[in-house]
Amino acid sequence: MSVYDTNSESDTGFADFVKGGGVGLANPAVSKSRRRLLDLINRLHSTGAQVDIDLPQIAVTGSQSAGKSSLIESISGITLPRATGTCTRCPTECRLASSTETWKSIISLRFIKDANGQLLGTARNEQFGEVIHDKAEVEERIRRAQRAILNPNRRSTDFLEGEDEDLPENLLSFSTNCVSVQITGPGVADLSFCDLPGLIASVGSTGNEGDIKLVKTLVESYISKPSCLILLTVACETDFENQGAHHLAKMHDPEGKRTIGVLTKPDRIPPGDEAGWLNFIRNEREPLENNWYCVKQPSSSDIKNGITWAEARTKENEFFAMTTPWAEVDPMYQRYLRTSNLVERLSNILSDLISKRLPDIQVELEHAMEGALDQLAKLPKEPSKNPLHEISALLAAFSMDVSKHVEGKPDEEGILQSIRPAQEMFKRDIRGTVPQFRPFERSVAGDQVLFAAPSFLSNEEDDKAGYDGGGEAFHDCICVDEVHTRTLHARTRELPGHYPFVVQTSYILTFTEKWHTPAKILCRSVYGVLTELINRLITEHFGSFGQQLLEQRVRVCVQEHLKKQLEQTEARIEWLVKLEALPYTLNTHYLSDYTEKFLAYYKGARSKQEHGALTSALESSHSTVSEILSGLNTVGISGVQGEDLAKLLPADRMEASLRIMADVRAYFQVAYKRFADNVPLAIDYDLVRGVDRGLLATLSERLGIYGSNGKDICEELTQESPQVAGRREELMKKLERLQSASEELMGTS
Incomplete structure (x- = not known):
């Protein structure tokens, strides 16, 4: 399962809890077929094909301090980098897989775009540092990997060692390239998630107003896709209407068919306001097709006191079983309480979505490749090497x-x-x-x-x-x-x-x-x-x-x-x-x-x-002609024909x-x-x-192509226009991504 988190909150992380041996909610009931589907989707994401086709995924959205970072850490068993305000400035994808081998983590950098912000062909995956066997080292490695992503003009190895003050200032405010964290070991849940930059309401006096739009655009690039399941995280300690993540989710999923709501921090509900939040669990307020859930994570004091994962889950169960009004919720709604129920539901929904989408994904890949090839064919012929x-x-x-x-x-x-x-x-x-x-x-x-x-x-x-x-x-x-x-x-x-x-x-x-x-x-x-x-x-x-x-x-x-x-x-x-x-x-x-x-x-x-009368008479009267010829014979002029009479007229x-x-x-x-x-x-x-x-x-x-400067002239004349060259490169990269994704699909068929 892929969980995409769109916010980093300011509350304390689960560092002590993780160091104390807590791990995610491993679900041994997950079938091998479900695991294969999840691995396949993860490999497709590794190719960068999500840029071109709609791949199933889950995006977690929520306002700052909505408690979703604690939720993610509870599921994954690792601690994410924390700081006051928004600290996540590039996607951090975590892939979790249960294994009988010793726990380990491999952190990689995935580049979908180059240093100039142009899309690459197949996404470039680059391992960042050695394999990690100590969970306590993961948070720092992720933080350094994020710095490497934000400085694409430098070698990534420059960020593996050294003190913070020695590291260069970030070149970028945010990036769509991501840090990939792969975790395997006993008891690790078979799922994945990705922590994205959180939605920004304000940037303060030293911030950049443009970052608000950048982050919003980045989040929307995930939740706007039809196959993206939106996990909407809402903190019960703040008025629901004031949490902008809900408005963004509703804008892209107005009917609530692919949104799953999660209520966090139920222990901080002001007295007397509990009934209003129970209406979400009953799906009576802002109803969603997959309902609303409620989870309770350890408090900051519990984490500082070294609470274990088992103790945290026990305290969550005790809270919903013994605290009014949650304990009085009808049995049919009890399944919407607790983290374990949420994870199981998410796993089922995503698995079903992957199963339904796979045939369509293959067709979409083929159509997308045909479309890219058609567009390439319409471009001018690529310049020759000669x-x-x-x-x-x-x-x-x-x-x-x-x-x-x-x-x-x-x-x-x-x-x-x-x-x-x-x-x-x-x-x-x-x-x-x-x-x-x-x-x-x-x-x-x-x-x-x-x-x-x-x-x-x-x-x-x-x-x-x-x-x-x-x-x-x-x-x-x-x-x-x-x-x-x-x-x-x-x-x-x-x-x-x-x-x-x-x-x-x-x-x-x-x-x-x-x-x-x-x-x-x-x-x-x-x-x-x-x-x-x-x-x-x-x-x-x-x-x-x-x-x-x-x-x-x-x-x-x-x-x-x-x-x-x-x-x-x-x-x-x-x-x-x-x-x-x-x-x-x-x-x-x-x-x-x-x-x-x-x-x-x-x-x-x-x-x-001139002689119209005579001519007409000669032409119209045969008797007149005969009389004239007879008279000429009488005076001794013989042999004259009718047509010769005109010659007797005076010369013109x-x-x-x-x-x-x-x-x-x-x-x-x-x-x-x-x-x-x-x-x-x-x-x-x-x-x-x-x-x-x-x-x-x-x-x-x-x-002058055959002259002394012919070579230079020909090279100048054959230079392709930047627009055509850029379009050709874009289409070639798209084909590369699609072909890589198609090979992944064909390899599992």
């Missing part, structure tokens, strides 16, 4: 990933899929610069701005917006008479009917000059999409590595690399735009074909405008201008398709694919 190799591997993996993306991935969020909308917009913008020629004079073209789009383009363009016959504003259209005027102004020494090529060139420049902006917009759009992708890949590959220093440096290097590729790409686009300022093509067949088609298109539209004075319009419009068809392909190709080659070319070599060179 930082250069690790960084090289990371850079290579990043470079390969970039290469896969720029080559194209069958994913709607791929780089090629992401830039396609911008490419389509660029193509529409270039097509939108088509010259809007109108084969009509400006004076009559107002009613002819909208006319049928060329049918021969229907299979080529999927978007007719802005094209011939489209809805361009009237002032943006170029009328045939305006073309004619420009040709006349451009003539120098040409023969009549001939015009310089500068006219076509000037019109070609009106649309090629507009191509620079859409091309630059496309380049910047692709750069933005590419930058977003690269930054995401940098975060994926390096974001959780080290202290993000590698990520930051890679990001800077890649940004510089991207900007260099952007500058190169924009220079290429400038070059392509300049090329288009000089009209040229070897695709003469394509150009000639479109020139003839556009010339016929413009002539047809103009003919309908705008013939040359229409030809220039057809030349320019046909060249646009050739040039825009060429430019709409070349710019995206250049961007793809110089920017998208360009970011991959030499990326790995660039990163390696700029990071």
